[in-house]
Amino acid sequence: MKQPPEQLDPKLQWSETIKAISEKPGVYLMKDEAGKIIYVGKAVSLKKRVASYFNRPEGQSTKTALMVSLVADIETVVTATEKEALILESNLIKRHRPRYNVVLKDDKRYPSLRIDTKTSFPKIEIVRKTPKDGAIYFGPFSSAQAVRQTVKFINKMFPLRKCNDRTLDTRNRPCIHYQMHQCLAPCCLPVDPKTYNEVLKEVILFLKGRTPELIKLIRCRMFEASKRENFETAAKLRDRMIALEKTVERQVSVTTDFIDRDVIATSGNSDFRIVTVMSIRRGVLEGVRHFVLVQAAPEDGELIGQFLGQYYLGKRKIPVEILVPQLPENTNLLEESLTERKQQRVRIHQPKRGEKRRLLDMAVVNADNTLRERLHKANTDAVILEGLKRKLHMDRLPVRIECFDNSNLAGTNPVSAMVVFVNGRPHKAGYRRYTIQTVSSPDDYASMAEVLTRRYKKINSSNPEPDLLLVDGGKGQVGIAVDILNELGLCGCFTVAGIAKKDKKKQEINDKIYLPNRVNPVNLGTDGRLLLLLQHIRDEAHRFAITFQRKRRTKKAIQSVLDQVQGVGPKRKAALLKHFGSIKKIRASTVDELSELPGINVSLAEDIKRVLS
Numbered sequence: 001m002k003q004p005p006e007q008l009d010p011k012l013q014w015s016e017t018i019k020a021i022s023e024k025p026g027v028y029l030m031k032d033e034a035g036k037i038i039y040v041g042k043a044v045s046l047k048k049r050v051a052s053y054f055n056r057p058e059g060q061s062t063k064t065a066l067m068v069s070l071v072a073d074i075e076t077v078v079t080a081t082e083k084e085a086l087i088l089e090s091n092l093i094k095r096h097r098p099r100y101n102v103v104l105k106d107d108k109r110y111p112s113l114r115i116d117t118k119t120s121f122p123k124i125e126i127v128r129k130t131p132k133d134g135a136i137y138f139g140p141f142s143s144a145q146a147v148r149q150t151v152k153f154i155n156k157m158f159p160l161r162k163c164n165d166r167t168l169d170t171r172n173r174p175c176i177h178y179q180m181h182q183c184l185a186p187c188c189l190p191v192d193p194k195t196y197n198e199v200l201k202e203v204i205l206f207l208k209g210r211t212p213e214l215i216k217l218i219r220c221r222m223f224e225a226s227k228r229e230n231f232e233t234a235a236k237l238r239d240r241m242i243a244l245e246k247t248v249e250r251q252v253s254v255t256t257d258f259i260d261r262d263v264i265a266t267s268g269n270s271d272f273r274i275v276t277v278m279s280i281r282r283g284v285l286e287g288v289r290h291f292v293l294v295q296a297a298p299e300d301g302e303l304i305g306q307f308l309g310q311y312y313l314g315k316r317k318i319p320v321e322i323l324v325p326q327l328p329e330n331t332n333l334l335e336e337s338l339t340e341r342k343q344q345r346v347r348i349h350q351p352k353r354g355e356k357r358r359l360l361d362m363a364v365v366n367a368d369n370t371l372r373e374r375l376h377k378a379n380t381d382a383v384i385l386e387g388l389k390r391k392l393h394m395d396r397l398p399v400r401i402e403c404f405d406n407s408n409l410a411g412t413n414p415v416s417a418m419v420v421f422v423n424g425r426p427h428k429a430g431y432r433r434y435t436i437q438t439v440s441s442p443d444d445y446a447s448m449a450e451v452l453t454r455r456y457k458k459i460n461s462s463n464p465e466p467d468l469l470l471v472d473g474g475k476g477q478v479g480i481a482v483d484i485l486n487e488l489g490l491c492g493c494f495t496v497a498g499i500a501k502k503d504k505k506k507q508e509i510n511d512k513i514y515l516p517n518r519v520n521p522v523n524l525g526t527d528g529r530l531l532l533l534l535q536h537i538r539d540e541a542h543r544f545a546i547t548f549q550r551k552r553r554t555k556k557a558i559q560s561v562l563d564q565v566q567g568v569g570p571k572r573k574a575a576l577l578k579h580f581g582s583i584k585k586i587r588a589s590t591v592d593e594l595s596e597l598p599g600i601n602v603s604l605a606e607d608i609k610r611v612l613s
Contacts, residue, residue: 014054017074021047025085026078027092033072039100039297042089042330046076063270067100067297082333090309100297102306111147113138113207121168121186121196123161124154124203138207146287150207157240158203159184160196169584181236206244215244258283261321264304265363267371270296274374275307276367278359279319288363290370304328308338308348318342323360324350381424387530388468391522392515394495398468399423404455405472405541406436406447407549414439415552416451417545420466421537433548444473445480452484459490466494472538474500475514482516497522499538511535565611567604575599576608587612 021028023045030039043049053060053068060068079085097103114127116135126147130137155162155177161184162177168187177183184191184199205214222237263278273293279286291307298306305328312318318338327350328334338346351357385397392398401421408414420430434454439446448471459465471477478498485491497515502508510531512521524530561583562573575597580586586594586608594605 014051014074018047018051018054021050021074021076022078023047024078025080025082026076027085027088029075029077029092030067030071030098031073031075032070035073037092037096037098038070039067039098040089040092040096042082042085044082046078050074050076061270061297063100063295063297082330083337086309086330086333086337087313089306090313093306093310099295102293102296102298102303102310104291104307104310111144113147113151115200115204117200119165120193121161121191122200123163124151126151136204153243154203154206156182157243158199158206160199160203161186163187165581169582211244215241218244259321260319261323261359262319263323263359263363264307265325265360265367266303267364267367268293272371272375273303274367274371276363276370277311278363278366280359281319288366290367292374302329305330305334308334312338312341318346320344320346322346322348323356323363324348325360325364326350378423384424384527384529384533387525387527388533391524391530392468392495392497392513394468396467398495400427400464400466401468401470401537402430402455402466403470403472403537403541404448404451405538405545406444406451407542407545408436408442408447414442414447415545415549416447417541417548418451418455419537419541419544421540424533426540431544433544435552445476448473448477448480449484452481453488456485456488456490465490469494469496470534470537471496471498472541473498474512475519478514478516497534499534511538561612565604565608567607572597572599583612 025042025044026046027040027042028046028050029037030041032038041049053064053071077088079088093101093103111126111128112130114125114130114135114137115122116133118134126144127137154160159177159182161168162182163171163175171187174185174188175183178185178189184196186196202214202218205211205217218237218241222234222241225231225234225237260281263280265276265278267274267276271294273296275291275293277289277291279288293303296303304324304326308322308324308328318341320342322338327348331348335346335348338348349356351360385399388394388398389396399422402418403421404416404418406414406416414436416434416436418430418432418434420427422430432455434451436447436450438450455463456465469481471481475498478496481496481498482491485493485496495515497513500512500514500521502511511534513524513531513534514521562568562576568576576586576594577583579597580589591602591605591609594600594608595602600608
């Protein structure tokens with residue numbers, strides 16, 4: 001459906017296109033001249049909704065008017081029901097991430113707590129991803145610091161193991177946690193799984209927020225231990241109970257009806273908006289999360305509707321009540337969809353007065369405060385970038401900074417990694433990892449030349465050129481980078497700089513920054529934030545490269561052993577590692593245990609034992 005000639009009035013330009021659009025429910029996709037989707041919306045009547053963008057342009061906000069001015073094509077998808085349109089809209093937004101939609105990032109940057117109950121002696125760990133692997137997950141939580149404090153409290157009060165699986169298999173004597181009565185030491189001592197599981201159940205009750213119930217359980221166990229005259233155990237249970245009672249005292253009840261609800265508030269405008277979600281569970285404020293929406297065209301109820309669709313139609317737990325500042329147009333549809341997912345009545349409500357209005361006002365205050373903090377931080381970042389531009393003699397702000405670092409172990413498994421910072425913040429979607437292909441010896445210059453060539457010979461919309469290329473090293477690495485850019489015809493397109501570590505023998509105080517065709521390092525002046533940012537970027541590149549190199553080394557070590565067994569291919573290797581967990585456990589298993597796995601007969605099991613022995 002292409003746009004008619006530009007000289008026509010907007011209403012007339014799209015009149016023929018709108019006539020052809022169905023009046024049935026569905027989803028519409030607005031595209032720019034390049035064919036890129038810039039907005040996805042849903043409607044009860046596609047024709048009426050699309051026509052509203054062009055029939056009343058005077059009532060639109062500046063952002064919506066700008067979006068409409070960029071529309072060159074409109075595509076529609078008719079659905080059987082409005083509910084199907086709601087689900088399709090959410091999926092299309094997640095897939096295409098249109099510029100003017102409410103696009104939420106996933107939860108990978110928010111920490112969760114994981115307990116793998118399939119292992120013999122489960123432990124609690126902090127993770128960023130929550131795959132469907134059969135483990136129990138709690139979260140995600142908005143504050144990494146709060147999660148660490150929770151884990152610290154659990155590790156102190158509940159004697160679960162703290163060591164990783166590898167240490168559990170190899171340790172031959174208890175660690176200091178056992179001596180401090182903070183671990184049962186299943187790594188070395190014959191711990192009854194039933195006893196361990198009782199402690200694990202206590203931890204799960206605590207993480208589920210059922211602390212009063214847990215206190216009653218521990219009190220009963222304390223009295224039972226006292227009756228058996230097991231006073232040492234009774235004393236430990238008493239200390240645990242007192243600590244839990246103190247945590248309950250610190251929890252502040254914000255409602256009296258103990259209903260699970262989320263309170264949503266917004267602050268800002270279409271250019272930069274904060275959406276705040278306060279999670280209240282059993283009457284207690286469990287956490288507050290903030291989402292940043294940049295250039296989101298929807299307003300008021302439409303924005304809230306899109307946010308709810310993105311926020312709750314994933315894996316997130318749904319409360320029985322959601323308080324919002326404005327009711328979305330499709331409130332009934334959202335309630336119906338959420339009710340079906342939760343299998344319990346879910347209500348979306350706009351409170352006007354009373355306790356619920358007080359909660360909404362509290363969320364608004366949180367959103368306003370966060371907006372001020374983020375804007376202040378953005379202004380601070382802009383000052384730092386302006387300082388870098390001036391000190392590095394750049395012709396534009398270093399909005400996008402790319403940094404490379406190489407890693408190898410005694411010349412083996414050489415790799416390189418690139419990290420990307422946008423506006424002074426990590427842009428992890430732009431991170432890249434490289435396996436060195438043309439260099440066999442530990443040659444940092446040759447590795448850098450290969451990686452820079454591979455990166456910058458493919459500059460396009462998905463891999464834009466940086467404003468600043470930062471290499472880990474001094475004048476030699478900077479010279480290599482300049483030579484490569486000259487060969488690619490990119491010399492002068494962006495600034496190149498190197499960051500070299502200080503020489504302690506020369507009693508140097510700070511790391512040094514080098515520019516091409518300049519003997520002495522750059523003097524960054526008295527603003528230490530400039531050097532700190534560049535050091536942070538360099539350290540992040542180093543961390544990313546080291547992590548990649550270790551993964552490759554570990555994977556290669558596993559493959560080199562199992563690949564020697566004839567008849568064990570990728571699927572059987574995966575099955576072996578998944579079932580036993582490590583090469584050490586495979587080596588310690590018997591032929592009968594190995595042959596119990598699907599696809600592995602006795603003859604193959606004997607071959608595996610022979611090769612691994």
